[in-house]
Amino acid sequence: MSNPALLLLQDLTGGTELVDWEWLGENFWEDILPALQGHIFLSSISVAIALIIALPVGILSARYRKAYPPVTFVTGILYSIPSLALFAILISIPGVAIGPSPVIIALVAYSLLILIRNTVAGLDSVPPETKDAARGMGLTDRQILFRVELPLALPIIVAGIRIATVTIIGIATIGAYINGGGLGTLIFDGIQRQFPTMIIAGAVLATAMAIVADLLLLALERYLRPWARVRRT
Amino acid sequence: MIEFRQVSKTYPGSDKPVVEDLSFEVLEGEICVLVGPSGCGKTTSMRMVNRLIEITEGEILIDGEPNTAMSGTQLRRKIGYAIQQIGLFPHRTIADNIGTVPNLLGWDRGRIKSRVDELLDTVGLSPDEYRNRYPAELSGGQQQRVGVARALAADPPIMLMDEPFGAVDPITREGLQDEFLRIQQDIKKTIVFVTHDIDEAIKMGDKIAILKQGGVLAQYDTPENILSEPDSEFVSSFVGGDRVLKRLSLTRVGEMDLEPANGGTDGLLRIDEGLTVKDALSELIGSGHSRAVVEKDGENGLLTFEAIEDLMGGASGEPSNGGESSA
Numbered sequence: 001m002s003n004p005a006l007l008l009l010q011d012l013t014g015g016t017e018l019v020d021w022e023w024l025g026e027n028f029w030e031d032i033l034p035a036l037q038g039h040i041f042l043s044s045i046s047v048a049i050a051l052i053i054a055l056p057v058g059i060l061s062a063r064y065r066k067a068y069p070p071v072t073f074v075t076g077i078l079y080s081i082p083s084l085a086l087f088a089i090l091i092s093i094p095g096v097a098i099g100p101s102p103v104i105i106a107l108v109a110y111s112l113l114i115l116i117r118n119t120v121a122g123l124d125s126v127p128p129e130t131k132d133a134a135r136g137m138g139l140t141d142r143q144i145l146f147r148v149e150l151p152l153a154l155p156i157i158v159a160g161i162r163i164a165t166v167t168i169i170g171i172a173t174i175g176a177y178i179n180g181g182g183l184g185t186l187i188f189d190g191i192q193r194q195f196p197t198m199i200i201a202g203a204v205l206a207t208a209m210a211i212v213a214d215l216l217l218l219a220l221e222r223y224l225r226p227w228a229r230v231r232r233t
Numbered sequence: 234m235i236e237f238r239q240v241s242k243t244y245p246g247s248d249k250p251v252v253e254d255l256s257f258e259v260l261e262g263e264i265c266v267l268v269g270p271s272g273c274g275k276t277t278s279m280r281m282v283n284r285l286i287e288i289t290e291g292e293i294l295i296d297g298e299p300n301t302a303m304s305g306t307q308l309r310r311k312i313g314y315a316i317q318q319i320g321l322f323p324h325r326t327i328a329d330n331i332g333t334v335p336n337l338l339g340w341d342r343g344r345i346k347s348r349v350d351e352l353l354d355t356v357g358l359s360p361d362e363y364r365n366r367y368p369a370e371l372s373g374g375q376q377q378r379v380g381v382a383r384a385l386a387a388d389p390p391i392m393l394m395d396e397p398f399g400a401v402d403p404i405t406r407e408g409l410q411d412e413f414l415r416i417q418q419d420i421k422k423t424i425v426f427v428t429h430d431i432d433e434a435i436k437m438g439d440k441i442a443i444l445k446q447g448g449v450l451a452q453y454d455t456p457e458n459i460l461s462e463p464d465s466e467f468v469s470s471f472v473g474g475d476r477v478l479k480r481l482s483l484t485r486v487g488e489m490d491l492e493p494a495n496g497g498t499d500g501l502l503r504i505d506e507g508l509t510v511k512d513a514l515s516e517l518i519g520s521g522h523s524r525a526v527v528e529k530d531g532e533n534g535l536l537t538f539e540a541i542e543d544l545m546g547g548a549s550g551e552p553s554n555g556g557e558s559s560a
Contacts, residue, residue, distance in 0.1 A: 133320025136285055136393070137334050137383075138310030151324050227324050227367040 020197040031186065031198075036205055038181035042100060042172045043213075046107035047165050054112055055157075058119025059145070068120060075113035083110070083171050087178045103180030107172060111164035118160025122153025155225045162217040169210040173202065183209075235259040235282060235391065235423060240291035242277055242448070250289070251277050252448030259440070262421035266438035268428055269471070274448030275427045279393050282425055283312045295391065310334055313384035313392035313422070317399035319376050321368040327353070327379055328364040334387040352382040355416060374405040381413065385420070395427045410436055431472055435460070435479055443468050456483060480545065481511035486527050489544060491534025494526050501526045504536060514541055 024032070061068040081089075083106065090102035126149050134144045176184025183202040190198030235258070242252040252274040259265040267275040280286040282293055284305040293300045300308055321330050329336075331352055332345045340348070350360040356378040368376055377398055384392055398409045410433065417424070428434055434441050435456045443451045443459065445467050452464040460480045463469035472479065487506030494501075502525040504513045513536060517525055525536045 127318075127320070127323075129316060129318035129320035130322060131320075132285075132318075133314065133316060133380075134322070134333075136283065136309060136314035136316070136320075138306045138308075138337055139333075140306050143337075148322060225324075227369060 018196050019200055020195075023195075023197050024201060032201060032205070035181070035183050035186050035202065036209070038100075038185070039169070039172060039183040039206065039209065042103055042107065042175060042180060042182050043165065043169050043209075046104050046168050046172070047111060047161065049104065050108045050111035050115055050164065051161070053108070054115030055119055057112075058116045058157075059123065061116065062120045062123040071116060072113065075109075075116055078109040079113040081109075083174050084177065087174065091178050098179045100175075100180050102178060103172065103175030103182075106175070107168045110171060111168055114164045114167070115157075115160050118156050118163075119153065122156030122160075123149055125156060126152045151224075155221050155228075158217060158221040158224060162214055162221070165213045165217060166210045169206060169213060173206050234261050234294075234296055235265075235425065236294040236297075237278070238292050238294065240278070240281060240293060241289050242274070242281060242286065243289045250448060252281070254291070255444075255448065255450055256291075257440075257442055257450065257453045259423055259425060261423055263439040264417065264424040264426050264437055265440045265442060266426045266428060266434040267442050267444060268431060268434040268438075269444035269451070270446065271429060272446055273444035275429075275444050276395055277448065278444070279395055279425050279427045282391075282393055283309045283314065285309075310337055310387065311389050311391070313387075313389040313394075315380050315384035315392070315394045315397040317396035319380040319400065321376055321379060321383070323368050326365050326367060327358075327371070330368065330379060331383045331386050333383060334389075338387055340387075348386060352385055355385070356382045357412065358382075373401045374409065377401060377409060381409075385422075390423060392422045392424045393427075394424060396429070397426075398433075399428070406433075413437075432479070432482075435483065443471060445471075477545065478511050478514075481514060481541070482509045484510045484544060486510055486513045486536060487529050489527075489534075489536070489540060491527060491529075491536060491540060494533040494535040503528065510541060510544065 057071060061071050086106045086109065087102060090096055090105055091098050096102050096105075130148060130152070131144060134148045139147065172180070172182050173184035173187055175182055176188045183206045186198045186202030186205075190196065190200075190202065237255050237257050240252060240255040241250050243250040255274075255278060257265075267278055269275050277286055281288050282295075282300065284300060322333070325333075328346070328349045331349045335345045335348060349364060353360040353363055358375060358378055363371070363375075363379075368379070371379065377400060381394075381397060384394070384397075398406045398413075401409065414437065426434075426437055428437070438456055440453065441456055441459050442453045445451045451471075452459055452468045454462075457480065459468065460472060460476045460483075463472060463476070469476065485506065486504055486508050489510065502517065502520045502522045504516060504525045504527050506527055506529045508516070513525070513527075517523075517536065517538075523538060527534045527536050
């Protein structure tokens with residue numbers, strides 16, 4: 001039989017086990033859980049920092065349109081650098097120690113393009129007449145931004161956060177290469193020790209985490225848009 | 234009262250003004266309709282009242298005070314604003330939408346809530362049914378009602394309305410116009426109303442300002458006078474060849490002085506007193522009769538072609554018993 005799926009099945013049912021359940025049980029508290037926690041930490045802090053940068057930059061780019069092309073140019077370049085190369089570049093910079101910080105810097109750099117683009121797209125999606133009515137009724141620019149534009153842009157911004165988060169959770173595994181921690185540690189160790197259980201544990205958990213994060217954010221997106229759930233007459 | 238004093242607007246980088254030397258007054262409690270072809274600066278003129286657009290030259294006085302005496306946002310909170318595209322906030326309920334300006338002005342919750350309910354009643358929407366809905370759940374006509382209610386929310390003495398009934402079908406629009414005129418009889422707001430539709434202008438306006446290309450005032454007068462004595466070729470062509478008939482639409486048959494119909498009225502065409510004279514004339518011609526009976530206050534009046542001619546007085550150059558016109 002040359003079908004790999006069947007081979008895998010044979011492995012699972014047969015003698016050599018692909019997943020060493022015993023090892024998983026023994027090392028859960030010591031290796032697996034810390035790796036998962038590290039991964040959650042890396043991903044969430046990166047998305048948070050990226051948002052703190054991307055929201056104001058996006059709002060300013062939407063308002064001062066001339067700034068938008070250079071902003072997408074720079075963040076576009078950051079987005080297109082291969083992640084392994086970016087990690088290597090970062091740790092070669094004097095003052096950047098090996099560990100989580102260069103990983104976080106890289107993950108933030110990757111999310112900026114998506115987050116800024118969706119912020120601008122979200123703000124662009126606000127109907128001009130809604131803004132005109134708001135202004136005509138005497139809302140200040142700040143009130144228009146916070147009470148009208150951002151709430152209406154939020155679903156599109158959250159959609160951007162979803163894409164960025166899923167991307168980041170994937171890329172963050174590579175961060176273990178420069179001692180960033182996270183689920184990548186299991187994968188790299190597994191490769192070194194030729195121990196598939198660790199590789200599978202890291203991969204499955206990273207995937208599961210991406211799916212869970214995506215669903216949670218999807219729920220948030222729905223929650224933030226009660227007016228779109230209503231029935232039409 | 235709103236007073237335009239030699240108001241001009243020229244955009245930077247352009248040497249042609251979009252509004253030029255515009256002067257007129259809108260009296261307390263009157264609807265002044267700005268009407269004209271596209272590019273005549275009517276919307277620009279309206280938006281200069283609440284300073285959504287700043288004036289280049291001249292000034293606009295509101296109750297004798299220049300509208301630059303306070304900040305733009307403060308000014309706008311005191312002036313109702315309703316536009317064709319409505320611009321309801323899709324993420325806010327109907328109650329929140331209507332409560333926008335009272336909320337900005339810091340009214341307490343209870344006062345806002347009762348004001349919202351009162352306004353929903355005024356515009357003919359049941360508060361219990363609509364206050365917690367979102368705009369997307371409402372039909373176009375209902376949304377325009379909410380738009381008007383929102384503009385009225387803080388009871389501003391002045392309202393700006395830019396084709397506020399423009400986004401609905403003609404039948405709904407007529408209904409909304411009639412309803413708004415009925416509301417206006419109670420609230421007596423000073424209103425600047427923009428439209429491109431001369432029929433709407435004639436129907437809604439106490440005064441009409443006809444603007445032509447380049448934002449120049451062509452004529453400013455009552456609908457009656459604009460129809461009977463257009464100042465220029467431009468105005469008479471803008472109001473249309475049927476301006477005599479349009480004048481007939483300003484009066485309802487119930488308002489005419491009719492000869493009492495003595496004797497038998499059996500077999501005669503009966504016309505409702507609420508019909509405009511224009512519609513009544515149309516029915517009369519269509520029926521092939523030369524006279525019809527109008528019942529008013531329990532008495533029968535006789536509507537004839539002669540009665541309609543009398544109503545028109547000396548208009549359209551016909552020699553008649555008129556003479557009340559100044560021309």
